[in-house]
Structure formats: C-alpha cells, structure tokens
Amino acid sequence: MTAAHVQTGLNNRFTRLRRCLLAALLALPFPAIAAAPQTCGTVIVPPGVGLGTPPASVTSLNPLLIGSTYDGEAVSLLYEGLLFVNSKHEIDYSRSIASGIDVSADDTIFTVTMKPWAWSDGKPVTASDVKYTYDLIKKLGPTYPDYGAGGIPGTVKSFTLLSPNQFQIVTTHPVNPIWFELVGLAQLTPYPQHVWGKYSINQMWRRQSDPAFFKVVDGPFRLVSFELGRHIIFGPNPTYQGHQPRIRRFIMTFLHSAGSEIEGMRTGSIDMSNLPFSLWKAGHELKNVRIVRTAPNFGFDYMQLNYKNPKVSFFRDVKVRQAIADSIDEKAKIKLLFHNTTRVQHGPVPVDPPTFLSPTAKAGQYPVGFDPAKARKLLDQAGWKMGPDGIREKDGRRLSFTYLASSGGTTSLLRSEMTQQTLRAIGIEMKIRQVTFNQLLALSNRPLAWEAMGFGWSLGSYPSDGAQLRTGGSYNQAGYSDKKMDRLLDAVTTTPGMGALYKYQDYAAEQQPEIFEEEPGVVVLANPHLRGVRKFLSGGAWAANYLYFDKQSCTAQLADATTP
Known part of the structure; x- marks a missing residue:
C-alpha cells in the first residue's frame, strides 16, 4: 500500500x-x-x-476554583462578566452586565448599576448574586486563585446592596479607580446564589466537574455534556x-x-x-x-531568580541581574524562534498593546537591553573575574546556576539554549534542567530546591505586578524584597491616573528583579x-x-x- x-x-x-x-x-x-x-x-x-x-x-x-487558563476558557462560555474588558483594556458596557460605575470624588466609594439580566431558569441576576460571589471569595481566602488581586477583598471596607440592580463598595482608603475597576471589580462576576447557595465550600469542591452543578447559567452557552479527559x-x-x-x-x-x-x-x-x-x-x-x-497575550515570560537560596546569593546584586538581561539577544530569538510575531520585552508592563507603557518605554529608552560589552563591564565592576574555563569567579565561587525549564516544548528548549549560549559568552554558566510544569510549580514553593526557573505571567487588564514583586506577595516564591519597589507598588494602587504606574515600571526595568523576556505572539x-x-x-x-x-x-x- x-x-x-x-x-x-x-x-x-x-x-x-x-x-x-x-x-x-x-x-x-x-x-x-x-x-x-x-x-x-x-x-x-x-x-x-x-x-x-x-x-x-x-x-x-x-x-x-479554576486551576488553569484552560478551565477559564470553558467557564467564560457559561457565565457573563459583571465587566467586559476589551483588547484595548477598556470597559465595554455593551458587553457587560454592569451598565455603569459612579466613583466618589475621594476615590473611596464605587456605586455599580446593573442592567436587567436573567439566569437560564428565568430568575433575575441581581446585585445579591454579585455579593454572593464576593462573600465566597472571602470564605475561600487564599484558596481562591486571585485572592487579594485588585484589593479584593482586603481593601473593601463595606459592600452594601442598594437595590436589586445596584450595589456600593466602600474602600478602606482612596484607590486608583482604573486599577480597582479593571482588576478588582472585574473579578465580581455574579454567580447563581439561589442554586449554589445550597452547597458548602467542600461540596462545591467535590462537584467542580459535575455537569449537573452548572445547569443554571447566564452566558451565551449552556453545558450539554462534560467527559473528563x-x-x-x-x-x-x-x-x-x-x-x-x-x-x-x-x-x-x-x-x-x-x-x-x-x-x-x-x-x-x-x-x-x-x-x-x-x-x-x-x-x-x-x-x-x-x-x-x-x-501576544497580555503578559510576559520571565526568568525567576531565587533570592532565598544562598547558593545563588549573587542574584541579589543588581549589577549581576542587569548583566544577565544585557546579555540576552531577544531580537534574535524573536526572529529565529518566534517568526517576528512579537516584540522585545524590557519590564513588567506588556508592550502590545502599548496602552500602559511609560513615556520612557514608548521612546525605547530602556536602562537594560542587549549589550554584551556593557554586561561584561558590569560583572567586572561587581568583582567577578574570568576563570580559566571561561566562567567568572569571585571569592572562590563560580558564577553558575541551574535553570529549571518546563519540559515538552521544542521551541522552549531552544530558547533556553540560546540564553545559555549568550550567558556563557559573558562568563556566566547556566545549566538547564527540564521538569514537568507540575514539578516546576511544586519546586517553586521549596526555597532550597531551585536556583532559577522559567515561567510565563498573564496579566489582567491593569499591569500591576504586586503579586510577584511586592514583599510577601502571593506569587513571590522567589523572596524578592525591595522597599522602594513596595512603595511604588502601593502608589500604583492608590494614586489616580497613570503616573505611578510609569514610575514603577521604569524602576522595575532598571532593577530586573526577574529577567523579563518576550511574550511569543x-x-x-x-x-x-x-x-x-x-x-x-x-x-x-x-x-x-x-x-x-x-x-x-x-x-x-x-x-x-x-x-x-
């Protein structure tokens, strides 16, 4: 044949x-x-x-309770969001259940009005359903994947039902309305209290893949069948x-x-x-x-550096971090691996679309960029001298670390190997070890079990990276801590407008608390x-x-x- x-x-x-x-x-x-x-x-x-x-x-x-973006894709077909945020990172009220948000002059009171909407069983979607969601987030605590994001529930002083289609949230202090609406209020998708309210949290856990639990919806689709695997x-x-x-x-x-x-x-x-x-x-x-x-997705990829592991304490030196970033040729990777589908990433704010980029970033005036000669000079200044095998040394230690990469992707491995080669060219040894993504997540919570690892970070619709870079942040497994960074992040969430966001991203691009890399198109x-x-x-x-x-x-x- x-x-x-x-x-x-x-x-x-x-x-x-x-x-x-x-x-x-x-x-x-x-x-x-x-x-x-x-x-x-x-x-x-x-x-x-x-x-x-x-x-x-x-x-x-x-x-x-969703554990992955894949789960989120399915859920988005069943439940309509309180706020629909479009690709320009603006609220589109024509596709939202909310019809408008009134903000007090002191940026502490947010009054949300909802348009008439109905569940698939004919019951109305009300402000009580939104409060039910908020109360569930409080009960779940850190179990809820986005707990604390956008100030929910930590910055909420009170949640008051004004009418069946209107509620009011008062914050504990003035907040940046753009941040609070796009990151905080956008989480409060109403869920059917008259159905889900009959179940405990434990029962909900056990039934999170049970089609019968999700019969009442208000999104464009309903569930016909779900066969695991x-x-x-x-x-x-x-x-x-x-x-x-x-x-x-x-x-x-x-x-x-x-x-x-x-x-x-x-x-x-x-x-x-x-x-x-x-x-x-x-x-x-x-x-x-x-x-x-x-x-590209609204996010970025990055090399996370372990500040808790004494074996790689050299990551605490900003000159070493800047040298690593200066050695990486992102443009070559974008051309050879990603077929020119994306752009160079320098900091914690995505470059596409450029909605939130600072004036400095928009002008391309980044403090760190591909410059191997500058990288070598920085390492010289930091006291790292070239050793006989081409790897730098200082006080009897080699400038060497092991990088954990998620297995299973040919392009991902090639990307790591390109970084490995450019680092070696300036005298840094990066050994690559591939593990499954689940192993990567497990190891990230064991401070002495890793030195550096690769991740992708998807942002919501406002690029405040406090969960990663704030001292004690919920996703700051690396242990990064910088008082100035904390102050700048506080300002991002409390100061109206974009000025504070610009200052934060410019400082992060300079400090490279993690090595920011391009998000593939x-x-x-x-x-x-x-x-x-x-x-x-x-x-x-x-x-x-x-x-x-x-x-x-x-x-x-x-x-x-x-x-x-």
Whole structure:
C-alpha cells in the first residue's frame, strides 16, 4: 500500500468520525427551549486556542476554583462578566452586565448599576448574586486563585446592596479607580446564589466537574455534556440576552500534543488550533486552512531568580541581574524562534498593546537591553573575574546556576539554549534542567530546591505586578524584597491616573528583579469557512457566540451529519 493510499484512508476515517460525531450531537436532546433560529454547524477546538500554549484538558468548571487558563476558557462560555474588558483594556458596557460605575470624588466609594439580566431558569441576576460571589471569595481566602488581586477583598471596607440592580463598595482608603475597576471589580462576576447557595465550600469542591452543578447559567452557552479527559460539549443558551450564538454546538476536545493539533487541522477533525512555532513549516503547508495572526497575550515570560537560596546569593546584586538581561539577544530569538510575531520585552508592563507603557518605554529608552560589552563591564565592576574555563569567579565561587525549564516544548528548549549560549559568552554558566510544569510549580514553593526557573505571567487588564514583586506577595516564591519597589507598588494602587504606574515600571526595568523576556505572539489555524475568528479571540475570554459558518459550509455540514 502506498503512502497516498494510507493518507486517503486516514482522511476518510476522520471524515467518517466527524460525520458520526455531528450526527450524534444533533441527536442529543435539547431540553427546555429550542436553540435560537438560523443556528447551524459544530465548531470543534482544543483548549488553549489563542493562547499559543500546548493543548491540554479542562478539569474544573467552578470559576472560583479554576486551576488553569484552560478551565477559564470553558467557564467564560457559561457565565457573563459583571465587566467586559476589551483588547484595548477598556470597559465595554455593551458587553457587560454592569451598565455603569459612579466613583466618589475621594476615590473611596464605587456605586455599580446593573442592567436587567436573567439566569437560564428565568430568575433575575441581581446585585445579591454579585455579593454572593464576593462573600465566597472571602470564605475561600487564599484558596481562591486571585485572592487579594485588585484589593479584593482586603481593601473593601463595606459592600452594601442598594437595590436589586445596584450595589456600593466602600474602600478602606482612596484607590486608583482604573486599577480597582479593571482588576478588582472585574473579578465580581455574579454567580447563581439561589442554586449554589445550597452547597458548602467542600461540596462545591467535590462537584467542580459535575455537569449537573452548572445547569443554571447566564452566558451565551449552556453545558450539554462534560467527559473528563475527552471533551466538553456546549449548546446555545436560548435565554441569553447578548449576541446569540449562530452555531448548534461548540466542543472543546482535549488534545495533548502540538502534533495532534496540526493533524486535526489537516484532516478537518478540528476547526481551529494554535500553530506551534516548532511546526511552523508544517502548519503553513496545510491545504484549505486560514492562518490568523493575533497579538501576544497580555503578559510576559520571565526568568525567576531565587533570592532565598544562598547558593545563588549573587542574584541579589543588581549589577549581576542587569548583566544577565544585557546579555540576552531577544531580537534574535524573536526572529529565529518566534517568526517576528512579537516584540522585545524590557519590564513588567506588556508592550502590545502599548496602552500602559511609560513615556520612557514608548521612546525605547530602556536602562537594560542587549549589550554584551556593557554586561561584561558590569560583572567586572561587581568583582567577578574570568576563570580559566571561561566562567567568572569571585571569592572562590563560580558564577553558575541551574535553570529549571518546563519540559515538552521544542521551541522552549531552544530558547533556553540560546540564553545559555549568550550567558556563557559573558562568563556566566547556566545549566538547564527540564521538569514537568507540575514539578516546576511544586519546586517553586521549596526555597532550597531551585536556583532559577522559567515561567510565563498573564496579566489582567491593569499591569500591576504586586503579586510577584511586592514583599510577601502571593506569587513571590522567589523572596524578592525591595522597599522602594513596595512603595511604588502601593502608589500604583492608590494614586489616580497613570503616573505611578510609569514610575514603577521604569524602576522595575532598571532593577530586573526577574529577567523579563518576550511574550511569543499567537498564530491560529482556522477552518476557511469559519467566520468570526478574530472576534472570538478579541477579548480576555473566548467569544464563541460570534463564530459562524458561511452558507456553503453550513449546508454541507448538515448534509454530512445526516448522511448514512
């Protein structure tokens, strides 16, 4: 049998599988009210589309307990946010449950008015549901992944219900309204108190992947089925008051390798996927596939340095940190590994979009940048002299550390190796050790078990990195502590306007408390007949209700699904 025969057989098999799947989906019961008219087709995607991350599984649907961004993608289809923050990092009230926020002159009183909205069982969404969410966050404490972010609940003095559609939050001190709204209030998505209120926290933990728990929703989709390790199937929520879905089913299918994404797009068994940089050529050679470039995620990658481990106490010297940053050729990595899909990152504020960049950053006047000669001079000034093997020494110690990298990604390993080479060129030894991502997380909480490690950091819609860089911050496992940094971060959250944010980011870019690195861009492969892809990817969460198939494909899918 020739390779062509094998390939044809595979194509036929995937076509049959998709036909059977579509037929089965169309046969599923659709309780209560029928789907909105003029819906057609099924969109099948792996989790992570638009993030540029490897595909994985969804394990939890409880938005207060979610453990991964993949879980968050699924949850965003079921529950409508109090505030919708668009890609420009502005509140879009046309897509929010809140209709407006009134802020007192002293920046301590926030009065939120909500538009009429309903749960899928017909009950109204009220301010009491928002307070229920706030109270749950307080009960969960640090168990809640974003506990403390945006001052929730620590800076809240009181939460008062004024009417069924209005509530008021008073803060303990004046706060920066931009920060408090985009990071704090944006967390307070209303959840159905009349349903969830019957359960204890422990019961909610046990049922976070139980489809029956999530029957009452107010987002564009409802849950049809959830099979752990396999897929989640969503159908339109006919009571949704926003933009109604125009597809009959939206499926998250759980793939676990970049190769399976490419194969799925080649055979047509999925409708969208990320294009892995390691398979760049293979992705561009696919037939009948549309390639969509999107902006990088709002965040950055970084090398975290361990300030608690005495073996690498040299990280406490700002000259050593600046030398490391000055030695890394980000532009070369962006060109060779990321196909010019992103830009150089110098500090804790993402460069794309440039909404929050300081004037200094916008002008490209960074205190640290690729300059190997300057890096060598800094190390000389810090007392590190070149040793006989090309690695610098000081007081009998070698300037050497081990870097823990997440395993499983070819591009990620190449990126680490490029950094390894540029560091060696200035006399620093970086040994690379690959571990699974779960091991990386576990080791990060054991101060003496690591020296440096690589992470990615996704920000909300206001880039205050207090959780990482503040003394005792919830994600400051590295033990970084700087009194000036703490003062600047305090000012970011309490001073109106952007001035304090500018001062903080310029200081962080100079200090390099962690080595800031570029956030890779995202390239998405899409079914050429699928429309609304950019709208789907345009916000901080999936907008699958804007996806639809063109007329030609819609007709073909319906015929294919009903053909024996």
